Amino acid sequence: xxxxxxxxxxxxxxxxxxxxxxxxxxxxxxxxxxxxxxxxxxxxxxxxxxxxxxxxxxxxxxxxxxxxxxxxxxxxxxxxxxxxxxxxxxxxxxxxxxxxxxxxxxxxxxxxxxxxxxxxxx
Amino acid sequence: xxxxxxxxxxxxxxxxxxxxxxxxxxxxxxxxxxxxxxxxxxxxxxxxxxxxxxxxxxxxxxxxxxxxxxxxxxxxxxxxxxxxxxxxxxxxxxxxxxxxxxxxxxxxxxxxxxxxxxxxxxxxxxxxxxxxxxxxxxxxxxxxxxxxxxxxxxxxxxxxxxxxxxxxxxxxxxxxxxxxxxxxxxxxxxxxxxxxxxxxxxxxxxxxxxxxxxxxxxxxxxxxxxxxxxxxxxxxxxxxxxxxxxxxxxxxxxxxxxxxxxxxxxxxxxxxxxxxxxxxxxxxxxxxxxxxxxxxxxxxxxxxxxxxxxxxxxxxxxxxxxxxxxxxxx
Numbered sequence: 001x002x003x004x005x006x007x008x009x010x011x012x013x014x015x016x017x018x019x020x021x022x023x024x025x026x027x028x029x030x031x032x033x034x035x036x037x038x039x040x041x042x043x044x045x046x047x048x049x050x051x052x053x054x055x056x057x058x059x060x061x062x063x064x065x066x067x068x069x070x071x072x073x074x075x076x077x078x079x080x081x082x083x084x085x086x087x088x089x090x091x092x093x094x095x096x097x098x099x100x101x102x103x104x105x106x107x108x109x110x111x112x113x114x115x116x117x118x119x120x121x122x
Numbered sequence: 123x124x125x126x127x128x129x130x131x132x133x134x135x136x137x138x139x140x141x142x143x144x145x146x147x148x149x150x151x152x153x154x155x156x157x158x159x160x161x162x163x164x165x166x167x168x169x170x171x172x173x174x175x176x177x178x179x180x181x182x183x184x185x186x187x188x189x190x191x192x193x194x195x196x197x198x199x200x201x202x203x204x205x206x207x208x209x210x211x212x213x214x215x216x217x218x219x220x221x222x223x224x225x226x227x228x229x230x231x232x233x234x235x236x237x238x239x240x241x242x243x244x245x246x247x248x249x250x251x252x253x254x255x256x257x258x259x260x261x262x263x264x265x266x267x268x269x270x271x272x273x274x275x276x277x278x279x280x281x282x283x284x285x286x287x288x289x290x291x292x293x294x295x296x297x298x299x300x301x302x303x304x305x306x307x308x309x310x311x312x313x314x315x316x317x318x319x320x321x322x323x324x325x326x327x328x329x330x331x332x333x334x335x336x337x338x339x340x341x342x343x344x345x346x347x348x349x350x351x352x353x354x355x356x357x358x359x360x361x362x363x364x365x366x367x368x369x370x371x372x373x374x375x376x377x378x379x380x381x382x383x384x385x386x387x388x389x390x391x392x393x394x395x396x397x398x399x400x401x402x403x404x405x406x407x408x409x410x411x412x413x414x415x416x417x418x419x420x421x422x423x424x425x426x427x428x429x430x431x432x433x434x435x436x437x438x439x440x441x442x443x444x445x446x447x448x449x450x451x452x
Contacts, residue, residue: 009246017234094230096195098247099219
């Protein structure tokens with residue numbers, strides 16, 4: 001596993017840093033619950049009017065909404081914001097000084113950031 | 123063979139220019155105007171293993187560009203660069219595994235990680251074998267007195283503490299060459315001394331080749347035997363620091379406080395640089411006017427309260443060097 005060692009380390013380090021942000025994690029969790037509740041209320045209102053025309057049951061819709069809220073953070077259209085910050089400040093020069101494929105390194109970092117339970121909601 | 127070889131190196135940046143304001147921004151969308159900035163023009167030098175070379179020059183002279191090309195971050199516009207037999211920007215991965223770099227204005231340690239975790243991460247990134255890593259890390263921790271800082275997150279360190287950790291971080295993979303880009307910038311006096319002492323030991327005891335850029339002339343004086351002066355992208359001189367100083371400015375200064383109002387002095391080879399009511403600042407070349415004779419001559423005729431000799435500040439040596447050069451260019 002020698003070849004994967006730097007990338008695993010980057011993942012681990014980023015994950016570990018994210019674990020420090022407990023308040024942000026709780027806030028993110030609360031936000032997701034709030035939006036989930038609102039979406040369910042909207043659907044429940046629709047079902048209350050026209051339950052027969054719906055292709056899936058309200059119970060299925062509720063499951064779908066909660067899955068969506070839980071997995072929202074995994075949508076791959078954002079990367080670790082610290083990478084963008086490094087590009088702006090010039091710190092990215094240091095990433096070019098590592099004997100690594102920079103994209104693989106950033107990918108591992110971003111995975112660590114995304115998969116951390118505490119990622120702040122944005 | 124030289125460890126670092128630079129031949130006819132040139133780097134040109136293209137910079138977009140636009141008129142100010144919204145109108146200018148809109149016009150810039152349609153038609154772009156470029157301006158070429160010659161950051162480096164025909165720079166050549168070589169460096170042997172174990173040497174310690176200082177690059178000095180004003181802001182924007184091209185020092186950092188040179189370091190960035192040598193370390194493989196930037197690609198030159200033209201010219202040839204070889205470091206340890208590799209072309210840095212073509213063989214980047216193999217090259218960067220053998221060098222260490224410290225940029226004085228940036229951090230390579232992760233802000234939120236404790237220092238020790240940052241070191242572990244770098245050891246993994248450079249794939250340093252664990253036993254070797256521990257040995258090297260302990261050596262660096264001892265040399266830089268990092269023991270009390272290891273558990274602290276980097277964001278809590280003072281600048282001086284952080285720079286010491288940065289040096290350790292740059293050296294964990296035991297590089298043969300160390301590039302330092304303004305390593306003492308912003309540091310207080312004791313931290314500067316610590317950094318200089320460390321770099322000197324590293325160079326003398328471990329034979330690490332060091333190339334540093336700096337504004338701080340005391341860095342140069344304390345560290346480098348060889349100095350390259352660079353200005354407006356051109357290499358102005360390359361040689362021992364002593365000869366740079368001797369060549370550009372051999373002059374000495376004599377500061378005299380008189381008991382009575384300062385007299386008019388007429389001594390050949392001596393010029394009065396400044397005067398107040400009771401003091402004089404004289405400039406002279408000790409090769410033509412020996413210092414003891416000058417002092418004796420003045421003390422014999424006048425009532426002197428205090429007297430001391432000084433060299434011109436190194437900043438002044440360099441400034442004068444630039445002036446000389448741009449004059450010869452024009």
